[in-house]
Amino acid sequence: MNKIEHVGIAVKDLEASNLLFKKLLGVAHYKTEEVASEGVKTSFFKSGPNKIELLEATDANSPIAKFIDKKGEGIHHIAFEVDDIEAEIKRLSEEGFIVLNNTPKLGADNKLVAFLHPKGTNGVLIELCQEVKDTDKPK
Numbered sequence: 578m579n580k581i582e583h584v585g586i587a588v589k590d591l592e593a594s595n596l597l598f599k600k601l602l603g604v605a606h607y608k609t610e611e612v613a614s615e616g617v618k619t620s621f622f623k624s625g626p627n628k629i630e631l632l633e634a635t636d637a638n639s640p641i642a643k644f645i646d647k648k649g650e651g652i653h654h655i656a657f658e659v660d661d662i663e664a665e666i667k668r669l670s671e672e673g674f675i676v677l678n679n680t681p682k683l684g685a686d687n688k689l690v691a692f693l694h695p696k697g698t699n700g701v702l703i704e705l706c707q708e709v710k711d712t713d714k715p716k
Contacts, residue, residue, distance in 0.1 A: 578665070582658040582688075582706050583621070583628035587644050587651060591633035595620050598629065606631075610685045617641050619685045630656075630685065654692070656704035662689050665705050669693060683709070 588594040591609075599605050599622075606620040616639025620631040632653060634642035644653055659665045662681045670676050675694035684690035684706065693703040 578657040578659055580658050582656040583630045584652060585630045585632055585654040585656060587641050587653040588631050588633050589645060589650055591618055591620055591631055594631050598622050612685050615639060621686060654702040654704045656706050659705050659707050662691055662705050662707040666691050
């Protein structure tokens, strides 16, 4: 794992949260994107070398909607950048972590993603992400 790629924050209202984080960070979000397969709309902020991803549910049954229903708004996940997501999935599985998706899927911000179950990571949802190159796109 190279670095923390971003911190994901579950929000009820993306528009209102974009305004709040613009005031907080002193910069506007640079990208908004919907990931229909996850039932989520995302917004990204960059502050120095750090990125924040705000996530709003677009579907009442999405993981973000369920998270907010159970825990309220707040930190949803920490994402780590990796060079080879398939190798990391294999390595972490062999280390005994519960990998939620053994095959990477296309996520927001041009990334291949996979998640580790919070039961094995002290209650924190961990996302692995790798920049998509044309040859990496899932078939």
